[in-house]
Amino acid sequence: MIFLNTDLNAQATGTETFTVTQVPAENGSYTIQPPIADGTRVKAGTVLTVIAKPSPKFSLDAIYYTVKGGMWGTTSFESFSSPMTIRVDKDMSIGATFVEKELVENLNVTQDLVYAKPGNKALKYDVFSQKGARNLPCIVIVHGGGWSSNNEDIMRGLARELANGGKYVVFSIDYRWVNKLDGDEKPNYMHNLIEDVFGAIAHIQEHAATYGGDPKRIAVTGDSAGGHLSESAAMLSPLIGDGGFGTRAGVYQYLPSYMPKGKSVDQVRKEITDAIKAVAPSYGPSDARHFKMFIEQTSDEYYDAVSPVKHVPNATQRAIPHFIVRGKKDDLVTHAVVQSYVDVLKAAGQRVEYIQVDDAAHAFFDWKPDAATRTTFAKYGIRYAAEMQAFFDTVFK
Incomplete structure (x- = not known):
């Protein structure tokens, strides 16, 4: 009773x-x-x-x-x-x-490491590493949620899967939400969120060795909005700079929301660009015109500046292998949206593996407490996390 x-x-x-x-x-x-x-x-x-x-x-x-x-x-x-x-x-x-205890008993999990506070919300990341990890490649996960919800916790299922096996140290990051959804007096714009991703990576590189990670070998992944942001980390890093974002005609440079002490923006740009070796954007859009309802700006110049598809390098200049998955029943991010990015990647000579998952809908890499989300992750997330890891293995062999 x-x-x-x-x-x-x-x-x-x-x-x-x-x-x-x-x-x-x-x-x-x-x-x-x-x-x-x-x-x-x-x-x-x-x-x-x-x-x-x-x-x-x-x-x-x-x-x-x-x-x-x-x-x-x-x-x-x-x-x-x-x-x-x-x-x-x-x-x-x-x-x-x-x-299951065996899923976590060999992991060291460090939560809520603050890397910056550019506004009302402290920006954090969590670290998942196998006990005894040393000099392993890093995987950075960027969560989804329409650029306007969720935090790094929603990616912990994927983080655990990628960290198990002892091949990678995994960092799951948070970032600002668009507009005033964080309670900020001034709105946060899409380029600010991308600057947060660069700031998180700069902070991770500075501290990776503490958790057994190699700051010079990084893969980035993310789902939905995080797919766009992970693509942005890989494609837009050459635009890191302190010249401002659209404040001068034709100048769109990303200033990371965290800058390591004693390093110039040129150093940070080179270190991030050189370190990112692969990207796995899951069911995410790459052209801002596909999600312009989340963007206050309306100019083509702004859309192009925050669109990874507009900044794909030729593979002879910079190779960034891509692993992309999408559910065939995903009504939010269509096959046409993803295929348009795949076509540009292939035209540039980039290696890309694109998998469409039968019967899967949107957000199958999410981990939430409700039974339906956890069941979906068990059905699809575990399998395609393993395939993602196998892809990264070929990059970091």
Whole structure:
């Protein structure tokens, strides 16, 4: 029998109440203090403590609560350690997810490393490396979410898959959201997000050795909006500079949001450009005209400047092998959108492997606490993460 602790609940402020739903756990269990029955209406302001316990052979992935709202209809908030405290201020569902222990027991995971704070939001990345990693190539993951939602946590499933096997150190990065969605007084533009990706890479190069990574050997991947941003990292790095972005006619240069002390922008440009050896943009657009609804600027010059497809080098000058996957049932990023980039790459002599996945829709590399997303990742994400890693193996052999 589960009872509501009326003494603690009475401490909550106000008279408004919200429904708290408990999601059944698999491969582990969790408890809530003060105890509440599933579906109980709880006074606004009540603080709940969630304690999770994995079953044998499993480890905690995350404790979470989910509320309505956000770009995709719901938003989840996660804690990767137990306990998690939650203040009830909306109707919510609470749960915990668990993963096989063998998936994570040999990994060192370092979370929330801040690389810059150009606006309201601190920009972070997480590191996934096998214990004992030393001088391994780095993989940088850029998350998706319409350039306007999610953070690096949504890529942790892919990061774990790519880090296991001991061949790579994986860095999953966050960046600013477009417009004023981070709460900034001034809007963030698409080129600012690309500058964040360059800033993250510059910071990663500065600290890669700490985690067993080689800063001179980098592959970049990302899905959806992160596909565009990963392509941008690979194709637009020669445009890193301090001449401003569109402030002078014909000048579109990216100033990384983090600059290592003692290094010139020319040094950073060369180090990033030389280090990026491959890119795997999953179901992402490469021409800004395909996502201009997210861009305030309307000039062709601006669109071209933030479009990787407009900056593909000839492979004889700079070879950037591409691994691209897309679900055949993806209604957000069509085959035509991806194929147009593939055609330009091939015309430039670039090596490209393009796979269309039967029955898969959009965002199958995402990892969220809901069962449907995790099931999709198990069905498609694991397999194509392995194929991506095999592709990178041929580059870093």
